[in-house]
Amino acid sequence: MAKAKSHYVCQSCGSVYRRWAGRCTDCGAWNSIVEEAPPAEAAQPKGLGVGRGTTLKLVGLADDGRIDPRLETGLPELDRAVGGGFVPGSAVLIGGDPGIGKSTLLLQALAGLAQAGRRAVYISGEEAEAQVQRRAGRLGLADAEVHLATATSLRDILTTLDDGPAPHILVIDSIQTLYADTLDSAPGTVAQVRACAQALIGFAKRRGTVVLLVGHVTKDGQIAGPRVLEHMVDTVLYFEGERGHPFRILRSVKNRYGGTDEIGVFEMTGLGLAQVGNPSEMFLSDRSGDVSGSAVFAGVEGTRPVLVEIQALVAPTQAANPRRTVVGWDSGRLAMVLAVLDARCGLGLAGADVYLNVAGGLKIAEPAADLAVAAALVSSLTDRPVPPETVLFGEISLSGDIRPVAQADARLKEAGKLGFTRAYLPARTKAGQDAGPVRAHGLDGVADLVALFGAGETD
Structure with missing residues (x-):
């Protein structure tokens, strides 16, 4: 029998090569291709043969009462992010930067389930048992009936x-610390991560256990290992946060049992992660309303309306290539808004340094923030503050028009709860914008927005 040849696998995307190369042609990563030995093949025929398999039991779509209810952790922000609690038999992958608080969050969740009479098991491949016990004592969870073990062998x-x-x-x-002894590759390689995850997911489906897999992330913030890992699990969560801020955002990017882009908001304290019931109030707590370059955006994260401050600074420069620094928003979208303001309103922003920041460490992805970003930029350029107690939302098109966005009523309702009385929004927004004390002002294009700062405020 011919000896099986080893192959080379990219540790970033899982692509397989016959020989080593310095750069992966699929994902573009450098020095990520590692030699791996082929897995041992079981002594079985290649085809199915003439034998019969096991007859499957077919069931209907109706719930006959055998489906177990969701497991609620006692942390409403975590339960919200996963769609109302963990589904028995599901596999959940959670990733985040080192030290962001992933282990702390999961230990608090296990303690909450243990106090509710659930059997909770925590297996660490990175820390000794004494280290986890010390963290539990610091969090006041030492009395929780959580079963703990340290192991790396699958x-x-x-x-x-x-x-x-x-x-x-x-x-x-x-998951990157586990290894299957049927493979010769080192822990953390594509083959090991895929094999260990597949075995644990099979255990979850077979025994009805919720399996939470902690994943390392790359320097780009993506979960390390093969991309197929995110396809194998049922739910993918990212734990986000800036080093200089105590706030943490748990974001759902995939969920087979709930909505995506749901967020849970936490605050890191000396006693662990504290839940934030009203994130809008938290993000606006340090805002000064009479400063130019600041605008309040009424956004929506999943099903939750969130108000956040957007800060902009436009500064003159003599450099040939002006700087564009963005924190918490898409830099490409900022370039588009700047181009529209220059082309449609003649503001001359192309020759200035532009700095944009979303306060509180939140990352915004929806195009509805265009109008608030434009307002902050024009406010900084003219040194005139945005009218007080004002929120903005709307998408800017390349023609300079302001296009309607979804869930306008929910945005206005949240603004009214926090004491805002005025909102600038697309003029073509459907009727029913006024929510309580909030008075809606429609804008047709960016020229109308610039007029608020250049020709005086219009009511």
């Missing part, structure tokens, strides 16, 4: 879990 973990009663929830911290 075989040992599955053997331990199969010997006793199936846990309701299992945390693996982290």
Whole structure:
């Protein structure tokens, strides 16, 4: 029998090559291709042969009462992000920067489930048991009935879990530290991560256990390992936050049992992660309303309306290539807004340095922030503050028109709760904009917005 040849696998995207190369042609990563030995093949025929398989039991779509209810952790912000609680038998992948608080969040969630009578198991491949116990004591969770172990062998973990009663929830911290002894590659490689995740997901479906897999992230903020890992699990969560801010955002980017782009907001304190019930009030707590270059954007994250401050600074420069620095927003979208303001309104922003920041560490992705960004830029350029107690939202097109966005009523209602009395929004927004004390002002294009700062405020 011919000896199986080793192959080369990209550790970023999982592409397979016959020989080593310095750069992956699929994902463009450099020095990510590593030699791996082929997995041992079982002694079985290549085809199905003439044998019969096991007859599957077919069921209907109606819920006959056998579906278990969701597991609520006692942390409403976490439960909101996953769609109302964890679904039994699901696999959840959570990623985030080192030290952002992933282990702290999961330990608090396990303690909440344990206090509700659920069997919770925490397996760490990175920390010793004493380290996890010390963290639990610091968080005031030492009395929680959470079963703890330190292991990196997939075989040992599955053997331990199969010997006793199936846990309701299992945390693996982290998936990159586990290894399957059937493979010769090192822990963290594409083959190991894929094999270990597949075995744990199979355990979750077979025993009805919620499996939470902690994943490392790359320098770009993406979960390390093969991209197929995110396709294998049911839910993908990202734990975000800036180093200089105590606030943390738990964002759902994939959820087979709920909506995507839902967020949960936490604040890192000395006693762990505290939940933030009203994130809009938190993001606007330090805002000064009489400063130019500041505008309040009424956004929507998932199903939750969130108000956040957008700060802009336009400064003259003598450099040939003016700087464009963006934190919390898409730099490409900023370039488009600047181009529209220059082409349609003649503001001359192309020769100035532009700095844009979303206060509080929140990352905004929806185009509805265009109008608030434009207002902050024009306010900084003219040194005139945005009218007080004002929110803005709307999408700017390349023609300079302001296009309507979804969920306008929810945005206005949230603004009214926080004491805002005026809103600038697209003129073509459907009727019903006025929510309580908020008075809506429609704008047809960016020229109308610039007129508010250049020719005096219009009511």
